[in-house]
Amino acid sequence: MDKGMDQNKSLGTQGLVLREATIFERSAAGRKGFGLPPLDVPLKKPSLYKRTHAAELPEVSELDVVRHFTRLSSWNYSIDTGTFPLGSCTMKYNPRINEEIAALPGFANIHPDMPVELCQGALEVVHTLEGLLGEIAGLDEVSAQPAAGAVGEFTGLSLIHAFHAQHNSPRKYVLVPDTAHGTNPASCTLAGYQTITLPSGPKGILDIEPVQAAIQKYGRDIAALMVTNPNTLGLFESNISQISELLHGIGAQVYMDGANMNAIVGMARPGDMGVDVMHFNLHKTFSTPHGGGGPGAGPVAVRSHLAPFLPNPRVRKSSAGYSYEWLPNSIGKVKSGLGNFGVLVRALCYIRHHGRDGVTRIAKNSVLNANYLRAHLSKIFQLAYETPSFHEFVVSDSRQLKSHNVKTLQIAKALIDHGFHPPTIYFPLVVPGAMLMEPTETESLQDLDKLVEAFQDIVHRIESGKETFDNAPTKTVVGRVDEAAAARRPVLSLDDRTL
């Protein structure tokens, strides 16, 4: 009997995994947890608006908490566990020195309203990082304030809004290619703009013609073009310079979503392509661990004509040290304080760790790894575009779907049993049955070879008609989760069960 991959070779195996109910179900009335320091002033209690029923938090011991969360953690797949070819997410390993540095008391324990003379170090971090990001972007000024990529997008578009308002030229539309992340159109709405979707060309990149056609049709009602480069197919928008010129010709701005900077950092600078404003995703390119969904940071970099509108306050350096400057025409604040400072510390640590030449290696190695994986996987899956790709690439399930009616989702779930995180599936929307793969620069060839073997084994089993993986994954702590039931009758808290 052909068992496909030798089970002794598959990374995915089964070990002892412990069950664990919610922390509330560990609770025992009267059990004491964390001990606060003794109160050395008289005890006082409010007499008005007193809470009538105490909040039902758990009553658990230190070991209860440690066991509970340690067991929970063992149910997660993570970078520390294995390879994560998750396209558009840049799930790379982040050096642990970042964590140590960000936890230094001099960074962690600083209140944002500390008088400037007592937080010069914090201001130095922000100022230095903004300078380095500006150099990487090839742009003039940077604000590290936005809390995430989506806030960066909103900030950048608001700067554009303010710029056009100052020139008495209010505009309506933002051009967005059809390969864009969903955030882009959502941010446009938030910034008061309507989105015009531009079709990408046969090579997967934006051609000049649809931009010309849009300009013909909407003219000076176009506020900006919002483009991700390299785009979400992992392809470099090589017409970007000409397209930027066209937009500048009608006074429109060029916004670059820097989600994929990992592919070009040090190799190409947005400012050199005609970009007026961009955001970085520091948690992707400059290394804050994903943490199961945040926190991140989304600094914006701008050309000087947009700088007067940047979020307040700016950090300035003079011979007297660092200080705040409040810009009169600023769009305001987009986040409390100066941003997600802890993430900024990690980014500065990471950039200083690499140095100028090191950051270029990020791009080189991530693109090399992606193309290595692409060379192997294009033999078993349909490659979506022949155009040379950068840090990520798209294949589709069309062969497997046609021959054996096995869909992308089954392939993705089957990969889990092999010990890998699935690629991004069904995105970008322009490729039916898309699998978007981004191995990142921190994977070794050995690990990529194992990933290729896993894919080969899955495809072999499908194409030999042995399996359709309808029930995959089988080795995980829970099996296929009923997401439809979750959405039909939402249960969103423990008390919701009885609502």
Add this chain to the structure above:
Amino acid sequence: MPSFPLTPDEERRALEVIGVQTIEDLFSSIPPQVRERAKMDFGEANAGLSEHELRRYFDGIAKHNTQHTSHFLGGGVYDNIIPAIVNQLVLRGEFLTCYTPYQPEISQGTLQAIFEFQTMICRLTGMEVSNASLYDGASATAEAVMMAQRISGKPDAPILMAASTPPEYKTVVNTFLKCNSSPPIEVPWNKEGSLDEEKLKSLIAEHKPSALVVASPNYFGLIEPLDVIRKHLPADCLLIVTMADPSALSLFETPAALGADVVVGEAHQFGTPMLFGGPHVGFFATKKKFLRNLPGRLVGETVDDRGQRAYALTLATREQHIRREKATSNICTNQGLIALRTTIYLSFLGKQGLIQLGEMNYSLFDYLKESLASHGIPLKFKKGLHYREGVFEVPNLSVRFDKLTANGIVPGICLSQKYSGSQREEFENALLVCVHPGHTRAEIDALVEGLSHG
């Protein structure tokens, strides 16, 4: 330099498999003029640093921030005592380096922890549903306002906001509303620092708002009479309560019981350091009837194909990656790891611990207030119900502030820096002073001593 995995041999092998000569060839679709101009100068940062050098460099920077011995800063960011296990558990790689839980079969740990977070936020605030968290208290407030506008069906619906909301929250809300509607209309505070009910009534009549935003405790540390305020509001006007200091929920009645429709706020003080302002964690709780208008992620309980209890992200059709320009928000991420810190902290602090924490904050402030009053430094808003912070009128404030600061004691926030115009004049000698659970009587005595002389 950090460690890259590829050896020179492997690099050659990879290039061979790909079928190109050099790595540079892989970048050939970058236009040559763009490629040539990509010359960066990092100055002194051109050379990479080893771990040892990084430690030396950052220790040198960080020590400029540790010259004070005690501080009384609050106003939305609160110093707190963090149990060792919080820092230890969040460093587990399975939490630290996992992805957003889109693949539920390999993300149950994160999903269950968020479900527990949602449950805790509901129990703290008294509301029916909570999302998986937002960036911070200010952005959660902005999202609440935009949700109220969505529910009203008018994207530019008028919004009232208490002027006593933390200034940063107000400016963030303004920025987010700016492009699609007018900024919120401010409802002034009365001479006792609370929401001016007469002004509220006339502003409601004039503007027919979709929502009122009230901070409680407000920026001056005062608990607002939410039940009284609710009575002034028309039925279709949402009461949004924003809580920069949710530790007040330990002692004070829940906003839900007093008539709030939405409760948002900032939860960083539950186990996350101040970090110069972030990353922190916003929370967002409301009634179940508004579920489909909620921004951000939600985790729901369901079952797997083996009949086991399981969790999954749910109602994703509200979100940007599906609904694009029609999404309820452009938000992509929650503050996963910070929400986890909050969940661990609140688990360990527990039901009794939370009450003890609240009593500690309340008692320390009471002691501070009485001591300052006996030294001739009264509260500015004497009649109100304070929780852990308050505004004091300090004679000769700037001199005393500088003197204390030079001695390593940061006495609070000078409110004149936070306001402009007539409000700035009102606060010329006003200091917002806040206590923290770690404060001792001796520290407070030293502050009182310093503020009452010079």
Add this chain to the structure above:
Amino acid sequence: MNIPDGLRYTKEHEWVLLGTGAKEATVGITQYAQEALGDVTFIELPNVGDTLTQSKTFGVVESVKAVSDLYAPVSGTVSKVNKAVLESPELVNEDPYGKAWMLTIDVSSLDEKTLMSADQYRTFLEEQH
């Protein structure tokens, strides 16, 4: 694929059952639509008495990871809404042409050209693929 004769169809993959004299129309989504969406989790419909305009959106069908607008196949006033399908959206997957009817409309006007016969809809589906 199940495409019952006797119903009319729209390009938005809705079916319409016209009563005698085309005074009343019952509306649902087709087998093709429910398969494309996957497990339906939520449906939003107008209220009885609401006025609909042909080809304008009147509701939403959601599955776990997709959202689809509903477009009025005729103009008129909503006379009945199927509460069962609102409470159990899975009916759309189980019985799209039967239990999962969504609403009936008192027709004020309709454009015959936009409504396909079963044969025309079959051809339309083939052309799309």
